[in-house]
Amino acid sequence: MKKDINIPKVEDVFVAVVQEQHPEYKTNDWNAYIINNKDVDLDTVLIVSQGYSEEKMTPPMRHTISKLPARSYAKIEYMQEPVLELNNAFKVTFFEGTQMCDKTYLFRKNTINIKALQTIPLMQLKGVLVK
Numbered sequence: 779m780k781k782d783i784n785i786p787k788v789e790d791v792f793v794a795v796v797q798e799q800h801p802e803y804k805t806n807d808w809n810a811y812i813i814n815n816k817d818v819d820l821d822t823v824l825i826v827s828q829g830y831s832e833e834k835m836t837p838p839m840r841h842t843i844s845k846l847p848a849r850s851y852a853k854i855e856y857m858q859e860p861v862l863e864l865n866n867a868f869k870v871t872f873f874e875g876t877q878m879c880d881k882t883y884l885f886r887k888n889t890i891n892i893k894a895l896q897t898i899p900l901m902q903l904k905g906v907l908v909k
Contacts, residue, residue, distance in 0.1 A: 786879055790815040793868045793883040794898045795857060795890045796905030808862065808890060810854040812846065812870065815899055820846040823872040825854055829864035831887060836861060846872070851900055862890045868908075883908040 792813040800807050810827065814820050823843040829836040843852050854868070866885040871878065885908055895904040 788881040794905045794907045808857040811851045813851040814846045821873040826869045829861045829866045831864050
């Protein structure tokens with residue numbers, strides 16, 4: 779029975795945390811984004827994010843994106859500075875056509891920082907990317 783279940787490998791879908799200047803408050807904020815670098819749309823994207831360590835755990839945050847077009851990205855959430863000191867997991871589930879796909883993206887504690895910035899695909903911004 780288990781052998782009959784096809785679980786596809788998720789490719790070209792990423793989660794990135796980008797530092798951006800807030801337009802109104804002029805502060806440098808960290809924001810998490812989901813990136814669809816595929817040539818097809820993603821439907822019913824469900825994201826559960828949570829920060830955790832041995833001593834602390836944030837409540838899970840749930841997000842839904844009804845459609846994420848091909849070669850696009852969408853903001854998931856703002857991330858406060860204290861949360862960056864925790865492991866941050868983003869559990870992403872979506873439909874690609876009729877196939878359900880699932881992947882967990884993990885930012886290890888303290889890996890979201892200025893020194894780790896790189897150019898993020900499609901966004902042309904600097905951030906930290908998990909593939």
